[in-house]
Amino acid sequence: MSRSIFIPLRRTDPFLRRFGAVIRRLELEGIGVKHAAPEMGIAFEPVSVDFSGLPDNMFQGEILYALKQSLSPEQTASLCLLEGAAAKSGFAIEQKDQDHSCETALSLVLKPSESFGELLGTSFEETKALPPASEDLDPISQMLRAGRKERALEAVPHGKAQ
Amino acid sequence: MSGRSIKCNITEDGRLFIVDPGLDCLGLIKKLWPDFRLQAVPPPPGFMPSFQRTRRIFIPEIASDKLPILDTARLWKLHERALKEDFENLFFNNDASLLDLKIELARRELQRCGLCGWQCGVNRFKEKGRCGLGPDAYYDEPFVHVAEEAVITPCAMIRLAGCALTCVFCQARESSAPRPLKQLGSGLWDALASDEYFPRAAALEFGGGNPDESACAILEALAAAPGSLRLPVVMNDNGYASPVLYRLLDGVVDVWLADFKYGNDACGRKLSGVGNYVEVAEEGLRQTCGQKAKTIVRMLVLPGHVECCHEKTLEKLAVFRGKIWLSIIDSYVPDWKARNHPDLNRLVSEGEIVRVRESARSYGLKDVAEAGEEFWKEE
Numbered sequence: 001m002s003r004s005i006f007i008p009l010r011r012t013d014p015f016l017r018r019f020g021a022v023i024r025r026l027e028l029e030g031i032g033v034k035h036a037a038p039e040m041g042i043a044f045e046p047v048s049v050d051f052s053g054l055p056d057n058m059f060q061g062e063i064l065y066a067l068k069q070s071l072s073p074e075q076t077a078s079l080c081l082l083e084g085a086a087a088k089s090g091f092a093i094e095q096k097d098q099d100h101s102c103e104t105a106l107s108l109v110l111k112p113s114e115s116f117g118e119l120l121g122t123s124f125e126e127t128k129a130l131p132p133a134s135e136d137l138d139p140i141s142q143m144l145r146a147g148r149k150e151r152a153l154e155a156v157p158h159g160k161a162q
Numbered sequence: 163m164s165g166r167s168i169k170c171n172i173t174e175d176g177r178l179f180i181v182d183p184g185l186d187c188l189g190l191i192k193k194l195w196p197d198f199r200l201q202a203v204p205p206p207p208g209f210m211p212s213f214q215r216t217r218r219i220f221i222p223e224i225a226s227d228k229l230p231i232l233d234t235a236r237l238w239k240l241h242e243r244a245l246k247e248d249f250e251n252l253f254f255n256n257d258a259s260l261l262d263l264k265i266e267l268a269r270r271e272l273q274r275c276g277l278c279g280w281q282c283g284v285n286r287f288k289e290k291g292r293c294g295l296g297p298d299a300y301y302d303e304p305f306v307h308v309a310e311e312a313v314i315t316p317c318a319m320i321r322l323a324g325c326a327l328t329c330v331f332c333q334a335r336e337s338s339a340p341r342p343l344k345q346l347g348s349g350l351w352d353a354l355a356s357d358e359y360f361p362r363a364a365a366l367e368f369g370g371g372n373p374d375e376s377a378c379a380i381l382e383a384l385a386a387a388p389g390s391l392r393l394p395v396v397m398n399d400n401g402y403a404s405p406v407l408y409r410l411l412d413g414v415v416d417v418w419l420a421d422f423k424y425g426n427d428a429c430g431r432k433l434s435g436v437g438n439y440v441e442v443a444e445e446g447l448r449q450t451c452g453q454k455a456k457t458i459v460r461m462l463v464l465p466g467h468v469e470c471c472h473e474k475t476l477e478k479l480a481v482f483r484g485k486i487w488l489s490i491i492d493s494y495v496p497d498w499k500a501r502n503h504p505d506l507n508r509l510v511s512e513g514e515i516v517r518v519r520e521s522a523r524s525y526g527l528k529d530v531a532e533a534g535e536e537f538w539k540e541e
Contacts, residue, residue: 074176082178085193105495110168
């Protein structure tokens with residue numbers, strides 16, 4: 001099955017340029033990446049990633065793992081905690097809200113888990129069937145072993161819109 | 163469950179922020195922060211919201227269906243008299259209430275709109291104002307907020323579309339963009355009644371976007387509210403409203419939760435696109451402090467703006483000492499277009515927050531975070 005996604009990258013944004021790590025990681029894995037659609041505007045550099053040849057259930061794990069590789073260790077630890085807590089509470093990280101992310105913060109959107117997987121092009125049923133990541137590739141295990149759990153747990157909820 | 167999206171930010175140092183957390187994600191919050199406790203100082207038992215009184219003040223011998231044919235100057239005179247409760251508490255069938263009168267005046271205001279600091283004068287029945295709105299108001303999925311100031315938490319949050327400001331660090335662009343969400347009207351009460359969390363709300367908050375520009379629809383919605391509703395009405399606005407807005411909502415709002423964003427017009431122009439923010443916000447405070455309603459001034463500490471904005475704002479707020487409560491928001495995260503502004507594209511430092519807090523204390527301003535039941539005492 002041939003599948004593809006678009007990853008919009010702002011050329012001018014240092015944080016989003018780090019998402020280039022996602023692309024490099026995919027290329028290293030032998031996944032086809034082609035730069036496409038210049039008509040979408042000069043501010044963006046969309047890439048089409050061809051996932052043909054990959055097992056379906058590797059899709060999301062690869063993206064999330066590669067994304068985590070582009071974050072700071074503290075961000076990764078908090079993201080992992082958030083993923084776990086969200087999954088247990090009926091939410092899923094639906095969208096990496098790249099347009100609202102900046103150098104100092106990763107912005108995410110949580111949605112009730114029924115819609116999980118839409119952005120990544122996988123169906124809910126496929127998503128539910130995803131196997132857990134193996135421990136040697138799992139950043140949360142690395143973070144917890146490194147004793148960073150406490151740091152991430154210091155976070156406090158923030159309520160007031162600005 | 164409302165099924166709304168919930169925004170989160172993870173800063174580079176690993177701090178996790180949930181924007182506008184609600185009862186609908188309390189399970190998630192508890193998993194992330196097991197020690198989380200909801201801070202709430204609800205109004206006293208038997209609290210009667212102002213709008214319920216206002217809908218029971220009647221204008222003698224003026225039937226509600228006659229309001230549209232009276233001239234505006236006369237309506238305002240009747241309005242001022244009614245606000246002073248100058249009329250005897252007698253009424254006949256069909257007498258217009260003060261709330262009816264306010265709705266009529268608000269509708270007329272929309273014909274030459276001057277509700278916000280722009281005073282754009284647009285006929286919003288024919289075209290859209292600077293806020294992007296026509297005559298109708300639209301709101302996003304309501305939810306019950308669990309982390310507003312304790313005196314208004316938990317509060318049923320009605321986020322209205324449209325805003326006259328274009329703050330580059332806005333966190334709510336999704337709801338301020340005017341799009342056909344749900345039209346504000348009597349259906350609001352059905353929507354809230356069907357929300358499993360609404361019975362736990364201790365306040366009803368109109369936010370946004372910005373609610374001022376939707377004042378007419380808010381008044382109309384409140385006119386259709388159940389008579390049994392006993393929640394204080396909170397108006398969470400950007401501080402950029404005109405005096406006429408405050409007159410229309412006098413006797414309707416119980417708590418003004420108003421921003422005071424800048425201490426000079428250059429920053430207001432650069433970051434919010436308006437050149438007279440300070441003057442408008444100061445006048446707004448004079449107006450709200452002249453009402454029976456409580457006033458909470460919110461100050462979001464912006465990185466790099468302590469000296470030019472927050473210090474100067476605190477100096478201005480000192481004039482209102484004893485009449486206002488201050489809420490210092492110390493959790494700024496760059497959002498929307500903030501990354502294009504080098505001064506705003508970072509987190510606010512601990513030193514900046516300490517400096518603002520110490521300065522506020524030195525002016526003797528009351529911190530709403532330290533308010534207990536005295537907040538709700540009649541003055």
